[in-house]
Amino acid sequence: MNVINWTNGIQRCCHLKLENLLEEVMALKSLFESFSCHHIYRTQNQKADQESKIGLRLATGEWKISEVHGGRVTEISHNPLF
Helix, strand or coil, X not given: CHHHHHXXXXXXXXXXXXXXXXXXXXXHHCCCCCCCCCCCCHHHHHHHHHHHHHHHXXXXXXXXXXXXXXXXXXXXXXXXXX
């Protein structure tokens, strides 16, 4: 939850080792037209576990975005090797 709060500007990161990583995250975040992230509470932990496993299967540099528009989900993937 702390990382989400740091990313959303709700809290200030006080961990010197993480500040450089957070700066990178904020720089990347600024490249997007819109960006959101939120904490998933333990009552919904099964979904978080599924999402983290999907993320682990992605290759380095690969990304996948799911967009929801009016109940319709569109997935966009990118692999820099192809």
